[in-house]
Amino acid sequence: MTTTQAQEPSRDLHARREPGRTRRRPVSDPRARGRGRRRIGRWAQTLVVGALGLLWIYPLLWVLAASFKDSLDIFSGGLGLLPDSWHPENYLRAWRDANFSGYMMNTVLITAGSIVLVVVRCAMAGYVIARFRFLGRRVVLAVLVATMFIPTGLFVVPVVELSDLLGLLNTRTGLVLAIAGGGNVAAVLLYVGFFSRVPKELEEAAVMDGAGFLRVFFRVMLPLSGPVTATVVVLTFLSSWNNFFLPLVFTFSTPQNRTLAVGMMAFQGTNSTDWAGLAAAASISLVPIVLLFLLLQRYFVEGIAGAVKN
Template sequence: MSAASGLRAKRRRLGIWAQVIVLAVICVVWVYPLLWIFSASLKDSLGVFSGGLGLIPDALHFENYARAWQDADFGLYTVNSVVVTLGTVALVVLRCALAGYVIARRNFIGKRAVVAVLVATLFAPHGLTIIPVVELSDLMGLLNSRTGIVLALAGSGHVAAVLLYAGYFSRVPRELEEAAIMDGAGFLRTFFRVMLPLAGPVTATVGVMTFLAAWNNFFLPLVFTFSRPDLRTLAVGMLAFRGTNSTDWSGLAAAGTISLIPLLLVFLALQRYFVEGVAGAVKS
């Protein structure tokens, strides 16, 4: 091997190591807040601030988790969050998949206008719709109920999910639909038996995004549970650690850790499908 090729190989290795170091620093900066809140959940309220940015607590206070789970009713709030989030994910996946399928595979009058309106809703602040949503829910008798929270969370635009499905369905060969029609399948049977199973990666992507948004949503569950504290979700339940004159910071950190664990588990379990779904829709 010549000296020039050896020098190029050395520069290439140095470049790779430089990229690894930069990515490692970014990863540490990105993950550090999660590590800090987990560390704070094991400290006492004074140690949360006296320890500064340190991650190692002087003593392990597991009673913070017991206080969050039992005394602050986080066991009940977790059940509410699971019910609300899973219901929201199911409705959003069904609705957005059907909308994306129609946009991608059907030609109808005003199709471009419909897509343009959907995209325009991306720029509308969500706070503008909270009053009509609450008023409509109250008229339908859905206020102060889990059903009302689910419908309110699942009823917003979710334009990104619709466009992901539309992009994916537009790449599916039409021969599959034609074969299903030849077998006597109608619109819904073709959708549920042929098209939706093929969109597994996109469904995983939409499911993860919706799960994150519904699980962390604070405003709508807060408004819908003003007079029903037993229906609060984890995000709203964290208000229990904030008093008029003081805040239970260690209990709040423990509650935050409890709330983060399901999110991390869901994302780690579906991250491969999440990436495949985004890549598949973007390619179209």
């Protein structure tokens, strides 16, 4: 079953070859009419789902709009989008005064570090677990699965103690390790599942060519795992981009290392909240993720196609 799937080009690519597909069918009037109806049906679907989607995203569009309003306008304007007057200086306040430029840099570094670490370590572990029998394999798997459901809310306490012991507290390295080190069981299991289904011929061919263990993994297996990696990247991205507690604790004495999520805190004061600044800050931290998703979404599809060709 795996192989059948593997030979199946992705649907999006297929779509572009539409004419080729229709050739298989005799061109007859009723079918053509059916297609026309179907096209209308699709537009109707788009309309319905689109309306739902708009409703779905409206609150966040409102945040985007709020980032251009002043605080009173946010509250008195109800859910209207257009500001009474434009206040782009909210962004200036967030970017410069609240140091979101620095926070952005930190967040990008920390997220990138976490992603690299998670992908590499989970792929390596998933690979050997999937393709080799070795002593302790079952134990490793059992421990991984068992810890999936443990509530992690309190882990921050021992993690801080441990990091302090190792001299990793207050360092970005320590923070990356803490974010990427724990959990991520799902990522390991994703790789296990993927690698256990890669046809053995690929590996054998590489070995025949004289490739060693490392070469087989890095040159053959890891590149094949594109789609899983994309998924893992997205999941890791989500968890580390918005992670709050660990970055908070790891930047107590080093405020210049703070991340966007922690920096957001600065807008909520004792007696007042700078809602407009907060909205601007939220928009700043949201836009990169949306872009990344739009990009990776394409990668999902092409990744499969690529994996299939090899």
